[in-house]
Amino acid sequence: MTAAERGSLPATLAGGMIVPLHLSDLAQLLFRDIAGMLEQLGRAEPYFAQHVALLAQRLEQIQRWQSVLEMVGDTCESKTVRKVDGQQVITTMIRARPEVAMLSDPAAVRAFHHRAGAERWRRFSLSLR
Numbered sequence: 001m002t003a004a005e006r007g008s009l010p011a012t013l014a015g016g017m018i019v020p021l022h023l024s025d026l027a028q029l030l031f032r033d034i035a036g037m038l039e040q041l042g043r044a045e046p047y048f049a050q051h052v053a054l055l056a057q058r059l060e061q062i063q064r065w066q067s068v069l070e071m072v073g074d075t076c077e078s079k080t081v082r083k084v085d086g087q088q089v090i091t092t093m094i095r096a097r098p099e100v101a102m103l104s105d106p107a108a109v110r111a112f113h114h115r116a117g118a119e120r121w122r123r124f125s126l127s128l129r
Helices: 003-008 025-040 046-072 098-103 106-116 118-127
Strands: 075-084 087-096
Touching: 025 046, 046 098, 087 098
Parallel strands: none
Antiparallel strands: 075 087
8 A cells, every 4th residue: 555545544434443553554454444344333432443453463464374374385394414323314394384373373362352451352342242
């Protein structure tokens, strides 16, 4: 997204949610999509902006890691060369790519709950019902 395109977008959405400037271009687009959905449901509130921003960042990460896995696969291999009894031995280890663990990282979910605050998260999840 160019600076001109970014400038043409409204900074504040109809529900009063302000798009955080620290978000990347993709995360800002995701933020606007999510905020638009909440606005259609009549649930957009300014105090949800932090939660929506965290969700947009996480969705961006998931898209990035998923695209890496689709391009290079979900495993990688490393070869180790060492000498055993004077002979060279090559061992190959096949492991899951780090992106696999990052996609299913429960710590990311815990961090979201911790940063958002239990009460605010509870209000947000109730408003989606």
